[in-house]
Amino acid sequence: MQPIRTFNVSPFLPDQLQPLRKLAYNLHWDWNVETKDLFRRLDRDLWESSRHNPVLMLGTISQARLQEVAEDEGFLAQMERASRQLDEYLKERTWYRKQRGLGSSQSVASGETQEVNGKPQECFAYFCAEFGLVDCLPIYSGGLGVLAGDHLKSASDLGLPLVAVGLLYQEGYFAQYLNADGWQQERYPINDFYNMPLHLERNPDGSELRIEVDYPGRTVYARIWRVQVGTVPLYLLDTNIEPNNPYDHDITDHLYGGDLDMRIHQEMMLGIGGVRALQALGIKPTVYHLNEGHSAFLILERIRKLIQDEGLSFAEAKQVAQATQLFTTHTPVSAGFDLFPPDKAMYYVGHYANIFGLSREEFLALGREDISNLASPFSMAALAIKTASFINGVSQLHGEVSRVMFQGLWENLPLVEVPITAITNGVHARSVVAKPNQELYDRYLGPSWSEKGAEDPLWDRVASIPDEELWRNHERCRSEMVVYVREHLQKHLRDRGASPAEVAHAQEVLDPGVLTIGFARRFATYKRANLFMRDIERIKKIMRANKDRQLQFVIAGKAHPKDMPGKDLIRQIIHQIREAGIGDQVVFVPDYDIYLARFMVAGCDIWLNTPRRPREASGTSGMKASMNGLPNVSILDGWWDEADYVRTGWPIGHGETYDDPDYEDEVEANALYDLLEKEVVPLFYNRDSEEIPRGWVAKMKDAIKLNTPYFNTARMLRDYSVRGYFPASDRYFTMTTNAYTPAKELASWKRRLFERWYDIKIEDVDITAPPELMVNQAVAVKTLINLAGLTPDDIQVELYQGSVNADGQIVNGLPTVMNYQGTDEHQRSIYTADVIYSSSGLQGLSLRVLPKHENLSSPYEPGLVLWA
Ligand SMILES: *Cc1c(COP(=O)(O)O)cnc(C)c1O
Numbered sequence: 001m002q003p004i005r006t007f008n009v010s011p012f013l014p015d016q017l018q019p020l021r022k023l024a025y026n027l028h029w030d031w032n033v034e035t036k037d038l039f040r041r042l043d044r045d046l047w048e049s050s051r052h053n054p055v056l057m058l059g060t061i062s063q064a065r066l067q068e069v070a071e072d073e074g075f076l077a078q079m080e081r082a083s084r085q086l087d088e089y090l091k092e093r094t095w096y097r098k099q100r101g102l103g104s105s106q107s108v109a110s111g112e113t114q115e116v117n118g119k120p121q122e123c124f125a126y127f128c129a130e131f132g133l134v135d136c137l138p139i140y141s142g143g144l145g146v147l148a149g150d151h152l153k154s155a156s157d158l159g160l161p162l163v164a165v166g167l168l169y170q171e172g173y174f175a176q177y178l179n180a181d182g183w184q185q186e187r188y189p190i191n192d193f194y195n196m197p198l199h200l201e202r203n204p205d206g207s208e209l210r211i212e213v214d215y216p217g218r219t220v221y222a223r224i225w226r227v228q229v230g231t232v233p234l235y236l237l238d239t240n241i242e243p244n245n246p247y248d249h250d251i252t253d254h255l256y257g258g259d260l261d262m263r264i265h266q267e268m269m270l271g272i273g274g275v276r277a278l279q280a281l282g283i284k285p286t287v288y289h290l291n292e293g294h295s296a297f298l299i300l301e302r303i304r305k306l307i308q309d310e311g312l313s314f315a316e317a318k319q320v321a322q323a324t325q326l327f328t329t330h331t332p333v334s335a336g337f338d339l340f341p342p343d344k345a346m347y348y349v350g351h352y353a354n355i356f357g358l359s360r361e362e363f364l365a366l367g368r369e370d371i372s373n374l375a376s377p378f379s380m381a382a383l384a385i386k387t388a389s390f391i392n393g394v395s396q397l398h399g400e401v402s403r404v405m406f407q408g409l410w411e412n413l414p415l416v417e418v419p420i421t422a423i424t425n426g427v428h429a430r431s432v433v434a435k436p437n438q439e440l441y442d443r444y445l446g447p448s449w450s451e452k453g454a455e456d457p458l459w460d461r462v463a464s465i466p467d468e469e470l471w472r473n474h475e476r477c478r479s480e481m482v483v484y485v486r487e488h489l490q491k492h493l494r495d496r497g498a499s500p501a502e503v504a505h506a507q508e509v510l511d512p513g514v515l516t517i518g519f520a521r522r523f524a525t526y527k528r529a530n531l532f533m534r535d536i537e538r539i540k541k542i543m544r545a546n547k548d549r550q551l552q553f554v555i556a557g558k559a560h561p562k563d564m565p566g567k568d569l570i571r572q573i574i575h576q577i578r579e580a581g582i583g584d585q586v587v588f589v590p591d592y593d594i595y596l597a598r599f600m601v602a603g604c605d606i607w608l609n610t611p612r613r614p615r616e617a618s619g620t621s622g623m624k625a626s627m628n629g630l631p632n633v634s635i636l637d638g639w640w641d642e643a644d645y646v647r648t649g650w651p652i653g654h655g656e657t658y659d660d661p662d663y664e665d666e667v668e669a670n671a672l673y674d675l676l677e678k679e680v681v682p683l684f685y686n687r688d689s690e691e692i693p694r695g696w697v698a699k700m701k702d703a704i705k706l707n708t709p710y711f712n713t714a715r716m717l718r719d720y721s722v723r724g725y726f727p728a729s730d731r732y733f734t735m736t737t738n739a740y741t742p743a744k745e746l747a748s749w750k751r752r753l754f755e756r757w758y759d760i761k762i763e764d765v766d767i768t769a770p771p772e773l774m775v776n777q778a779v780a781v782k783t784l785i786n787l788a789g790l791t792p793d794d795i796q797v798e799l800y801q802g803s804v805n806a807d808g809q810i811v812n813g814l815p816t817v818m819n820y821q822g823t824d825e826h827q828r829s830i831y832t833a834d835v836i837y838s839s840s841g842l843q844g845l846s847l848r849v850l851p852k853h854e855n856l857s858s859p860y861e862p863g864l865v866l867w868a
Helices: 015-025 027-031 033-042 044-049 054-060 063-070 073-091 095-099 143-157 246-252 260-280 298-310 314-323 342-349 351-356 360-365 380-386 396-409 435-445 457-464 467-496 500-508 536-544 564-580 594-603 621-627 638-642 661-685 694-707 713-757
Strands: 124-127 162-167 175-178 184-187 210-215 218-229 232-238 287-291 325-328 390-393 515-520 551-556 586-589 606-609 632-635 649-652 761-768 778-786 795-804 810-817 819-823 829-836 843-851
Touching: 015 027, 015 033, 015 054, 015 063, 015 073, 027 033, 027 073, 027 143, 027 218, 033 044, 033 054, 033 073, 033 435, 044 054, 063 073, 095 713, 124 143, 124 260, 143 162, 143 218, 143 232, 143 287, 143 713, 162 260, 175 467, 184 564, 210 260, 218 246, 218 260, 232 260, 246 260, 260 298, 260 342, 287 298, 287 713, 298 314, 298 351, 314 325, 314 713, 325 713, 342 351, 342 360, 351 360, 380 396, 390 396, 390 713, 396 638, 435 457, 435 467, 457 694, 467 500, 467 586, 467 594, 467 694, 515 594, 515 661, 536 551, 536 564, 536 661, 551 594, 564 586, 594 621, 606 621, 621 632, 621 638, 621 694, 632 638, 632 661, 649 661, 661 694, 761 843, 778 795, 778 843, 795 829, 810 829, 810 843
Parallel strands: 124 162, 124 287, 162 232, 287 325, 325 390, 515 551, 515 606, 551 586, 606 632, 632 649
Antiparallel strands: 175 184, 210 218, 218 232, 761 778, 778 829, 795 810, 795 843, 819 829
16 A cells, blocks of 8 residues: 655654653764663663664653653653763864864854864765664674774764765665574665654755766666764765666665676765765865775766866866875775776766766776776776875785785885875774773773873773772673573574574573683685684583683674675584584574674673684774773784784784695684683683682783774774875865866876876986995985976985895885986986995895975875886
């Protein structure tokens, strides 16, 4: 039955309870223990059955219960406190304003580009295909989404003028359950937007605010929903509306759903639609941050706008867009990037080539890694990199891997100089630290611990937390996790129609007093979830060696619906558990999500991670565990490679990589068994007369003290701001002054540079050095360069020195800028410099020319280097 009319019916709240509505619609409740508690207190059962969704709760709670709490003074007092805390929170976000030398606070989404203390207002737009904020908003699949969610929470904490853009999927990311054989089944919950913490953006006349995006042969419309994350608005596009055709309704149906064509449809909506949505909302970003390449089409739309609205040429428009764009890559394998066949790319977005005045091949070259290969695909990562002025990986090791992967995009540039840097990921402390631990840290460290950097003296106070309190707290977290796991498991077994005996038995799995190892993450095969069961007899022996020194495992994670090897891995684990008869001690908990993750990272004793190095770009669940005092046991990969892995846990191996995966598994599984046997189990069970494992607690404190301040999105956002957002935003203001004059000048300077660059000649290099050189002995170098019509202001000449490896290449080279000394009688420019070698051995020297201009984001931006 089709309705003849639909209404959005809001719950009736008694006057005294009005603040509940405000609290429910700002996700700040997720990281404020007082507010979260308030909703739990409002109706504990409804809190659980609504999937911790306060908006749905307010919509379904009985009027009688509302009347009851409206007269409950305790409840009202707590509500007032929570309400005041939210108001204060929204007012007092000061880090950003202090950094930028601004005055009192101001709302980001107010639209107009106002002047604040003489400075125009800036705005950082953050694009991502998924956001993992709270479990009642299932529009994320795993680590990327949770990271993006934490990015917004910390941006809010720091008061950054950040707005975010994504897609609102009609079907939530799937709920997982296992059939009797252990094979993953997927169920897609339908998201009921009107009962979620979402605001529909409207025009002043009350109608829905809509944007349009051109697709081949038709226009697709989208409406815009807003999620309020503290001070940060997240705008989500929704195409499930009339008059879109049924196919287009489905563009925002599934996260990463459908085939390649659907993928392009989604990415066009995210990138192109996202830019249009911000414009429709009156928001004028000064910086665009692409979190992974899915949104990279946005660059096309930005350039189009600059050409058609601002009257710039393609080169000028690209200059402005690039100067203000950041790109973060999250995968260490090229298979992880979106690649589109050239014809497909042209079919969907080729109309931009006409607007830009580019030929087919010139246009495709924007997204090609190898522009000389006309069959090569259009890569979203290449597009994002070529049009960004700040590019980063998500851990130091991943930065290195990314430089190798994309070195080809910078011809002739030594690997160490490839301008891809790293900002190590973090997690949002107030979201992932369990409530009793937050209260403990608040008490002993002070309330600002969640945002303070490692240099702050408050971290020394971790030592003053009494061992007993920390340990009792932790044991409480473990018990709570065990209780939750049992209930959760029972519910799933009942839903699956399991036998009453099976359901009853789930009440007996795990022992709340036993050393518990947690492993939970997406089930991609490279993460090797079953490595610890490689030698089942050995792990059984360790688990049961001694009645008083047992060991148990809690495992969780979803495989991507199309990842058959990942699903097979889950089934194998289930089968292995059954065959070995260890079902009480090794438990696979279905339907991993943010909520379950938070129990596990606080309630386990060890957090295990066994990826194949260097496949784990960063990994973040281990950081969550650390903040709750869990030591990590992990392969040295991603973030763990740069942590203090001796004091805050145990490393498996020493960072080796292997050619033979089977041998790798063998060696690393054995290393894990040895660690468990010789280190982990003995330390955990070594109790004093008060039953406290003092040595273990010391490691817990190190984990809290050393990892919380660093692997934290507060630090991460400060890094992105200072290294990425602020300089890019400054470039925006530079580029746009006087009707884009500097951008136009830079673009025409670049054109001249490209025209003449290949005629530059290094004509003579004169090195005065004896054949046997001593350490610290100066060598004078003089060179004559024909600048081909460029001036000494346009270029930088550098000596490049370093040791020579077995292949005859200079490694770890160090550049020294040479000094311009005028011209000789043939109008050649003279440059001189001295080099000094501070170490002995075979040392090499080279000389190079790089472009130089004050408005370049870096000398590497034009991609030109001339070597002698
Ligand atoms: C933190 C988190 C992840 C990411 O974990 P990794 O260790 O980075 O793989 C995935 N899913 C959920 C639900 C999380 O909370």
